[in-house]
Amino acid sequence: MMSEHRPIGGKILTKPFLVLALIAFIAFILVVKRFLLGIGSVTNLNDGYPWGLWIVYDVLVGTAFGCGGYAMALLVYIFNKGKYHPLIRPAIMTSVFGYTLAGASIILDVGRYWNLYNMFWPKYANINSVMVEVAICVASYVMILWIEFSPSFFENWRKGGTPKYINKFMFVFIAIGVLLPTLHQSSLGTLMIIAGNRLFPLWQTNWLPLLFLISALTMGFGMIIFESLFSSVILNRPLEMSMLKKLSAIVSKLLLIFLIFRFGDLIWRNEISTIFNPGFKQFMFFLENALIILPMIVLFIRKQSENPRSLFLTAASILIAGTLYRFNTYLVGFDPGYGWQYFPSIPEIVVTLGIISVELMAYLVFVKKLPVLPTVRQIENN
Amino acid sequence: MTLNRRDFFKVLSFGAAVATGTNTLFSNTAIRKKFRTKDAVGILYDATLCIGCKACEVACKKVNGLPSDHSDWETKHGLSNAWDSGSDLSTHTLNKIKLYQHGDASVKNRSENGFAFMKRACMHCVDPACVSACPVSGFTKDPVTGIVSWNESCCGCRYCEIACPYSIPRFEYNKAIPEVFKCEMCSHVVEKGGIPGCCESCPSGASIFGNVYEILKEAKRRIALKPGEQYAYPISTVHDTEIQVRSAEKYIHYIYGEKEAGGTQYLILSAIPFEKLGLPKLPETSAAATTETIQHTIYKGLIAPIALLTGLVFAAHRSAGIETPNEIQINDE
Ligand code: SF4
Ligand code: SF4
Ligand code: SF4
Numbered sequence: 001m002m003s004e005h006r007p008i009g010g011k012i013l014t015k016p017f018l019v020l021a022l023i024a025f026i027a028f029i030l031v032v033k034r035f036l037l038g039i040g041s042v043t044n045l046n047d048g049y050p051w052g053l054w055i056v057y058d059v060l061v062g063t064a065f066g067c068g069g070y071a072m073a074l075l076v077y078i079f080n081k082g083k084y085h086p087l088i089r090p091a092i093m094t095s096v097f098g099y100t101l102a103g104a105s106i107i108l109d110v111g112r113y114w115n116l117y118n119m120f121w122p123k124y125a126n127i128n129s130v131m132v133e134v135a136i137c138v139a140s141y142v143m144i145l146w147i148e149f150s151p152s153f154f155e156n157w158r159k160g161g162t163p164k165y166i167n168k169f170m171f172v173f174i175a176i177g178v179l180l181p182t183l184h185q186s187s188l189g190t191l192m193i194i195a196g197n198r199l200f201p202l203w204q205t206n207w208l209p210l211l212f213l214i215s216a217l218t219m220g221f222g223m224i225i226f227e228s229l230f231s232s233v234i235l236n237r238p239l240e241m242s243m244l245k246k247l248s249a250i251v252s253k254l255l256l257i258f259l260i261f262r263f264g265d266l267i268w269r270n271e272i273s274t275i276f277n278p279g280f281k282q283f284m285f286f287l288e289n290a291l292i293i294l295p296m297i298v299l300f301i302r303k304q305s306e307n308p309r310s311l312f313l314t315a316a317s318i319l320i321a322g323t324l325y326r327f328n329t330y331l332v333g334f335d336p337g338y339g340w341q342y343f344p345s346i347p348e349i350v351v352t353l354g355i356i357s358v359e360l361m362a363y364l365v366f367v368k369k370l371p372v373l374p375t376v377r378q379i380e381n382n
Numbered sequence: 383m384t385l386n387r388r389d390f391f392k393v394l395s396f397g398a399a400v401a402t403g404t405n406t407l408f409s410n411t412a413i414r415k416k417f418r419t420k421d422a423v424g425i426l427y428d429a430t431l432c433i434g435c436k437a438c439e440v441a442c443k444k445v446n447g448l449p450s451d452h453s454d455w456e457t458k459h460g461l462s463n464a465w466d467s468g469s470d471l472s473t474h475t476l477n478k479i480k481l482y483q484h485g486d487a488s489v490k491n492r493s494e495n496g497f498a499f500m501k502r503a504c505m506h507c508v509d510p511a512c513v514s515a516c517p518v519s520g521f522t523k524d525p526v527t528g529i530v531s532w533n534e535s536c537c538g539c540r541y542c543e544i545a546c547p548y549s550i551p552r553f554e555y556n557k558a559i560p561e562v563f564k565c566e567m568c569s570h571v572v573e574k575g576g577i578p579g580c581c582e583s584c585p586s587g588a589s590i591f592g593n594v595y596e597i598l599k600e601a602k603r604r605i606a607l608k609p610g611e612q613y614a615y616p617i618s619t620v621h622d623t624e625i626q627v628r629s630a631e632k633y634i635h636y637i638y639g640e641k642e643a644g645g646t647q648y649l650i651l652s653a654i655p656f657e658k659l660g661l662p663k664l665p666e667t668s669a670a671a672t673t674e675t676i677q678h679t680i681y682k683g684l685i686a687p688i689a690l691l692t693g694l695v696f697a698a699h700r701s702a703g704i705e706t707p708n709e710i711q712i713n714d715e
Contacts, residue, residue, distance in 0.1 A: 035558065036558055037556065037558060038554065038555055038556040038557045038558055038560060039555050039560070040555030040556040041556060043555075045555060046555065047471075047543055047549070047551070047552050047553060047555075048543075048549060050540035050541075050543035050544060050553065051540065051544060077697065077698045078694060078697045078698060079697075109539075110537055110538050110539050111537075111538020111539075111540065111553060111554075111560040112536055112537045112538035112559070112560065113537065113538070115518060115534075115535060115536060115537040115538070116537050118517075118518035118519075118535050118537055119517050119518055119537065121518075124518045124519045124535045125517065125518065125519075126513075126514075126516055126517055126518065126519050128514045128670075128674050128677070128678075129514065129515055129516060129517040129541070130515075130673060130677055131515070131517035131539065131541055132517045133677065133681070135517060171695065171698040171699045172695055172698070174694075174698040175691060175694035175695040175697070175698040175699075176691065176694075178694050178698075179687065179690055179691045179694055182690070183687060186680075187677075190673060190676060190677060191541075191544075192544075193669060193672055193673045193676065194511050194514065194515050194544070194545040194669045194670060194672075194673045195544055195545065195669065196511070196547050196643070196664070196665070196669035196672075197547075197662075197663075197664065197665070198547065198549075198662075206672065206676060209676065209680070334544075336543075336549045337549060337660075337662060338470070338549055338660065340549070
């Protein structure tokens with residue numbers, strides 16, 4: 001049986017890999033410091049801004065970038081769009097990394113990590129807390145993702161490939177793998193509703209769960225397009241254009257739906273005029289939405305959506321917009337008052353860069369050693 | 383991309399599941415409300431009476447065994463532990479007297495060219511956002527006294543700090559084994575029939591302790607007073623026999639905390655607008671109530687998630703055949 005995915009081979013210890021390893025090592029030292037001397041010894045977090053770069057980038061943006069697997073699974077399996085299949089494995093792999101590291105990085109940010117299990121312990125778990133829902137869903141989703149990704153390991157190392165029983169029940173895992181992100185990506189929006197009017201009205205809305213869910217899907221698709229084009233260039237592989245074109249058609253519609261809800265809500269709540277007052281928050285709002293509107297327009301223009309270059313830029317724009325939306329909702333738009341301020345410290349930023357480095361290193365090792373990327377024959381047939 | 387009929391129904395059912403969750407988000411009528419319990423205790427802080435002596439701060443530290451706070455400058459110059467001089471709430475300071483001043487600050491209890499004090503501490507909300515937010519019951523509200531306090535099950539996520547509308551909880555950012563601090567209304571003293579340190583020590587009757595309904599009544603009596611009217615102010619508790627008769631200031635006809643964010647058990651009176659004293663303007667509903675209503679609507683009896691999962695399993699099962707390579711549709715339509 002010929003597998004449709006192949007390891008691409010090649011040397012692991014390349015120069016970029018070593019640079020990434022160095023950043024990861026420095027980050028590791030800072031992490032040790034954080035565990036010995038406390039969170040404040042490495043970060044600029046304070047009682048006014050208790051959540052900063054680590055939560056917003058590593059967890060929120062990290063999992064949203066990891067929504068590629070979710071977006072693809074939704075399409076391929078649920079909506080029967082079998083033809084996207086070659087892309088699903090790389091998508092799931094990015095999700096595996098994104099989610100695993102996001103989950104792991106929570107341990108750095110949580111002050112009393114040894115008590116984290118209380119979230120799953122009926123005696124202490126507070127079912128009124130949105131965070132419990134997020135924790136349960138994210139933790140189980142990480143496991144589901146590894147199961148979904150397991151065929152790549154089995155095909156490589158086990159005679160006879162993936163065990164039958166795993167294949168047989170894969171559809172159950174896939175279904176759960178669609179359910180869980182639907183629940184927790186929306187809950188990641190719900191988390192901020194409790195901040196009440198300390199979150200600026202341009203972001204504070206009861207529709208946060210829906211907006212976060214749609215945004216996560218756009219980022220998931222954006223990530224697949226971005227990663228696929230990026231790996232073609234970096235790893236010198238043919239473009240997977242015809243599939244990407246179709247994905248981009250879906251993304252453009254999702255972006256439109258997002259904007260309808262985003263602005264519809266502002267009009268409904270009578271906050272639309274807020275965007276015209278001059279201010280930094282308004283500027284960030286414009287930036288965030290411009291980066292959604294622009295790619296949407298580009299993707300609606302047929303000729304542009306078939307051009308790999310503009311496709312690459314639109315995907316990047318969507319990812320940045322989703323990132324900004326999360327930063328704005330959790331940091332820029334959040335004002336605890338009493339003169340509190342926050343900007344991440346250099347060590348704090350280095351730790352985040354370290355986490356990204358680990359992710360990239362893992363990506364390089366996995367595509368070179370495991371059957372993840374679709375074979376060239378398969379792409380050219382398209 | 384063309385959608386066939388089956389796809390269309392799938393999209394529809396997925397959309398419907400999401401929509402049911404969001405449907406009720408706007409019907410405020412569904413949002414639950416909590417009330418002060420019968421035996422709930424509270425503190426009435428009357429800013430018009432406060433003389434800014436900070437006896438309450440000292441007593442608070444003594445009763446709760448907390449060390450003094452210092453500015454960075456003092457610490458740098460080795461002046462630690464000589465006196466207490468923090469400027470805000472901290473992990474060592476659960477109660478802080480803040481000064482308001484304007485212009486030449488010549489007259490007390492006046493906004494223009496005047497001054498006043500404000501005592502900042504946990505408000506012991508009726509529907510506390512910190513309790514609702516905490517994933518591991520690190521903050522709990524006593525079912526009898528309504529006192530909100532922290533316990534060791536805390537995992538240090540600091541969601542309580544995001545949630546508290548008054549920015550009250552304080553986390554030990556510079557400790558390997560951190561804890562969260564805030565006023566717990568001296569629950570260990572109150573349990574034994576005592577009164578909180580701040581009320582015990584206050585010489586002017588600015589902080590009084592008592593049953594929350596009684597201090598609410600007391601507050602209502604006070605804001606009804608005409609400026610200059612003589613009134614017998616109790617000193618430490620609402621029924622204190624020790625009183626001080628003095629003429630009333632020009633109260634703002636409003637009890638801060640009666641309704642704020644679902645109401646509080648720490649009530650505040652003042653002659654100067656509350657916003658000027660650093661108290662936030664808040665809606666009458668607790669953000670906790672809004673969040674819980676949304677969350678429990680989506681997750682009610684887990685019906686929506688289970689229904690969604692059933693649909694997904696069914697759909698995934700039908701599409702699972704695509705997993706085998708020879709069935710892949712490689713070609714474009
Ligand atoms: S004031 Fe803040 S910390 Fe105190 S009970 Fe209310 S929400 Fe909790
Ligand atoms: S920091 Fe502790 S008390 Fe506060 S929400 Fe997190 S677990 Fe609860
Ligand atoms: S002890 Fe009483 S008068 Fe003195 S600062 Fe505290 S509340 Fe004000």
